[in-house]
Amino acid sequence: MLPQIVETPPGPKSLDLARRLSASECAGITYMAPDGSFPVFWESAYGSNVWDVDGNRYIDFTAAFGVAACGHRHPALVEAACHQIHSLLHGMGDVHPSRAKVDLLDALTAVVPRPLGHAILGQNGSDAVEAALKAAYLHTKRSGIIAFVGGYHGLSGFALGCTSAGKFREPFSPYLTDNVTFLSFPRRTCARDNHDEMSLNRALSAVRQRLSDKYLPPVGAILVEPIQARGGIVVPPDGFLRGLRELCDGVRTVLICDEIFTGFGRTGEWFACQHEGVIPDLMAVGKALTGGFPLSATLMTPEVAASWPKSPGEAIHTSTFLGHPVACAVGASSIKLMQTLAIPLRAARGGDRLMQRLRRAFSGSPAVNEVRGRGMLVGVTMTNGRYGEPPFQVVNRTVTAAMRRGLLILPCGANGDTVSITPPITTSEAQLDHGVEILADAIAEAVT
Structure with a gap:
């Protein structure tokens, strides 16, 4: 209407x-x-x-911060939520998990690019980024992080430390890590000149220089949005993600793609990194995952997942509402709906x-x-x-x-x-x- x-x-x-x-x-x-x-x-x-x-x-024209990819209050999602509420409203996600959690993870790992087949669930984008950064450190034992000017990764803890905007950082600066290096994010233009190539080369050269800097903490993770969404819908030149992937390959540095906004079809692929055929070591997703319920996920390769110690009975990364049954039921239904609607x-x-x-x-x-x-x-x-x-x-x-x-x-x-x-x-x-x-x-x- x-x-x-x-x-x-x-x-x-x-x-x-x-x-x-x-x-x-x-x-x-x-x-x-x-x-x-x-x-x-x-x-x-x-x-x-x-x-x-x-x-x-x-x-x-907001989709409520990009959440309602399939439209607000889609009947299939409402039905999934109501059905789950009538059987199990809350569970114990890391102690006695629900069937809905397993169904959600089956659906999620079926649509993400392989080998991203292991997940940690959260409630929002910040949760997903936090888990990704923890995983990066466990895997590399390196505390240095490369993030990008204009990037937005959330406003809690580690995530805020990787968000560049001063208006968010300055009030809480004493609490933020100083292990993050912010580098320029290249911008694709419509000009018919070599500006894009020059911008791309400068950006990748700066990353290369930081990776080799022996006077700063060794870099364990590069955290990047394939397209900066809240930063101004900034699309990088073709080859940027591929360049980052190549710089991470062969060294002890992981590539984390923050696909909270760009994931689940928003850019014309299931995930924006797929436009360049890039598979990161870790990927953060959320927003459109459920179309309206608080749920996010950190996807990782088997090698990264193996860096987490097996739970001895109490997880070192969890929360009360982890794997919330209603959110998981809606998420599984949402993924099926996105597939059906292409x-x-x-x-x-x-x-x-x-x-x-x-x-x-x-x-x-x-x-x-x-x-x-x-x-x-x-x-x-x-x-x-x-x-x-x-x-x-x-x-x-x-x-x-x-x-x-x-x-x-x-x-x-x-x-x-x-x-x-x-x-x-x-x-x-x-x-x-x-x-x-x-x-x-x-x-x-x-x-x-």
Whole structure:
């Protein structure tokens, strides 16, 4: 369905909930615009539509942070959740596991590239990255880590230590490890010159230099997103992942691919590393794994998995909700659904249409610097406003203007200069086209 606005967002019910939430939640969590123009409060969602508490209907170009790849509240996932809730709501994942945990791991290891056949489950992306970094150290006994500027890997512990943005790091800097080296992430361009090759060579040369530096802790892991999602939908030049893989081969350094956002078909392959035929030593997945329940996983090769000591009765890495039965049941159903719907193929085809539509809409626009992405992971980068306002201000105004028109989008990028477009992969052509029209109108309003 297309949008339907019955109360100018945010409506009175959203405003009342904002007042109540502000009174009870820590102010550092949910953004509340000082003028009351943001956010709206969701009431329900289905497919590619979201309804707020005032009855407004939106097209969702966020898929709720990329989670709802098959659409919100897909009947197959709801049925799986309800069935599991009626039989076993909670289990003891590392003591007396549930059947659902085994079914989930069977389904998961069937779709990941071999030899990634062993897993540790978590509840979110940070959990998956934390487990991957622990596994890397157990396997290599090396504490040095290479991560990349613009990379986002979560906000807890080791994961925060590998996330480059100062706004997340600085408040907690005394707790963060100093064993992480941040290197430049190369950026693919549309220019017909040798910029991509030069960018690629510089990036790989910097990695090579760090690997050979004898004055810093030896590098045990290279942690990389195949495409930087929250960092601005930054696609590296072809050959970057292959180059990292080659630099890791033959030395005691593992390659970790953070596929939390890019995994499960979002970019047109089951996993974005497959665009270059690269198989990492470890891979972190989450978000679209369940389509709506907290669940993540760290996949690893048999060699890395063998570095973990066999559990003597109490695991050295676990949690109360590890392998939660309901999340696992929904995850297994979600993977089957993605296979049935041919989600990677739909993302490739839908992404081509979306990219063409966006580039046509903004061709020659002074407000838009670039449209980039892969599959249904797309970014629209903005320029300065008409009166010299920085791009992040233009993006923020665009997000609010689009919301008032019935389109949900998010900002992204290290400087907040990019509109992130990650709709459910099942979004219809009519919804995609209408969403692009709303986005164009919102940008026109934002720059005037």
